[in-house]
Amino acid sequence: KAGVTQTPRYLIKTRGQQVTLSCSPISGHRSVSWYQQTPGQGLQFLFEYFSETQRNKGNFPGRFSGRQFSNSRSEMNVSTLELGDSALYLCASSSLPGDNLYEQYFGPGTRLTVT
Amino acid sequence: AQSVTQPDIHITVSEGASLELRCNYSYGATPYLFWYVQSPGQGLQLLLKYFSGDTLVQGIKGFEAEFKRSQSSFNLRKPSVHWSDAAEYFCAGSDLSGGGADGLTFGKGTHLIIQP
Numbered sequence: 001k002a003g004v005t006q007t008p009r010y011l012i013k014t015r016g017q018q019v020t021l022s023c024s025p026i027s028g029h030r031s032v033s034w035y036q037q038t039p040g041q042g043l044q045f046l047f048e049y050f051s052e053t054q055r056n057k058g059n060f061p062g063r064f065s066g067r068q069f070s071n072s073r074s075e076m077n078v079s080t081l082e083l084g085d086s087a088l089y090l091c092a093s094s095s096l097p098g099d100n101l102y103e104q105y106f107g108p109g110t111r112l113t114v115t
Numbered sequence: 116a117q118s119v120t121q122p123d124i125h126i127t128v129s130e131g132a133s134l135e136l137r138c139n140y141s142y143g144a145t146p147y148l149f150w151y152v153q154s155p156g157q158g159l160q161l162l163l164k165y166f167s168g169d170t171l172v173q174g175i176k177g178f179e180a181e182f183k184r185s186q187s188s189f190n191l192r193k194p195s196v197h198w199s200d201a202a203e204y205f206c207a208g209s210d211l212s213g214g215g216a217d218g219l220t221f222g223k224g225t226h227l228i229i230q231p
Contacts, residue, residue, distance in 0.1 A: 004158075033218050043205065045218030056217050090158055092219075102147045102166075102209040104219060106158040 002027065004093050004107035012113045018079040021110045025072050025093030032074040033104060034066060037088040046089075049074055078112075086114045117142050119208045121222035128196050129230045136191040136225050138206030146208040148189045149219065150180055153203045162204075165189060176200070201229045 005024045013019050025032050034046040045058040049068035066076040072093075078085055088111050092104035118141045128134050140146060147166050151159040163174025170182040180191045189206060203226050207219040 035218070042223045043207075043219075043221040045220070048218055058218065092159075102211075103149070103161065103164055105161065106151070108158040111156075 004091055004105055006089075006091050006107040006110050008110060009108065010111045010113075012115060013081050014115055015081055015083060017081050018077060019081060019112060020075055020077045021089055021091075021112070023074045023076075023091030023093075023107060025074070025091075026095075026105055029093035029095050029105075030072050031094040032068055032072065033092045033094070034074070034076050035090045035092065036060075037090060037109070038086075043090070046076065081114045083114050085112065087112060117146070117208065117210055117220050119206050119220050119222040121204075121206055121225050123225045124223070125226045125228065127228040127230055130198055131195050134191075134193045134196045134200070134227070136204050136206075136227070138189045138191065138222060139187050140189060140206075140208050141187065142208060142210060144211065145184065146210055148180075148182065149207045149209070150174065150178070150189075150191045151205045151207060152176075153205065153224075155202075159205065162191070196227075196229055198229045198231070201227055203227070 007022045031050045033048040035043050037043045047057040048055050052068045063079045068074045088109045090109045092106045094104050120139045122137050149164045150162040153159050162178050163172050165172050165182045173179050178193050182189050203224045205224045206222040210217050
């Protein structure tokens, strides 16, 4: 079974631009979560989607948004990029409700650099 | 507030020696607990998990962890480390009340260095 895939793997953007990152979960997984990883703040939860609905969002500004499609693929968007948005963005998927929902499988991440 | 703490930022161990990485949690109730490993430039790989039951859990790559409620700890151990174990290790917890919607709360990570 293929793992979580994220595209693109690397991205360089300029301040003020916007960016869209994509995540394809493991086949059959319907929950997708996004995390931001930086050297200073570590791994921080961005938001979680389940069956196309955002169920929760971490403590991030409204510039960070996302969505999930009917095939469970998810995208996250960051508008008006700031230098501090430079980070590794990780996507994780989980299987159906029950204990497995808490067990997350991570993709390789998208390395975003804002200049 | 829920939190996961890894007291050690860096740990250096000789190849073949035993390893213990510390993790403490602070939750209102017993959370689900996990250990992940991250190699440079890579995503996170799940090593093991604790949901309930036996407090000693076995994971992949020869790792194990012991849940101790009285100490609010979930330390990761390995009897003999290999050079390939050099990586960043993250302890994480999940609040059961969120139904999986709250994401994982991660510790800051422990960087493991293996000496030859």
